[in-house]
Amino acid sequence: MTKLLEGWRYGVFITMLVGAIGLTCYPIIIDPMVNTKKWKKIQDHTRKNINQEDVQPGNMKVWTDPFDRKKS
Incomplete structure (x- = not known):
């Protein structure tokens, strides 16, 4: 009885x-x-009518960049 996956057939199987x-x-x-x-x-289009502050759980502050420099 011959083995099915032997030699080049094994390589083809792995490649596939x-x-x-x-x-x-x-x-x-x-x-x-x-x-x-x-x-x-796509993301801008699907989120255009959503106010992020209204859906923020637990009255948490909306994420802001902690490394953003103050413009003063």
């Missing part, structure tokens, strides 16, 4: 497995990091 994982991860992980303008535009 890694390729399938890569193709699956591209639209979820890599595309948003590469095309940030597209995703920022």
Whole structure:
């Protein structure tokens, strides 16, 4: 009885497995990091009618940059 995954067939199997994982991860992980303008535009459009201070839980202060320099 012969083994199915032996030699070059094993290499093809591993290559196809890694390729399938890569193709699956591209639209979820890599595309948003590469095309940030597209995703920022989508985010601005979906959040345009939301006042962040109204949805902030526990009456907490809305996040601000702690390293932002005062303009005085």
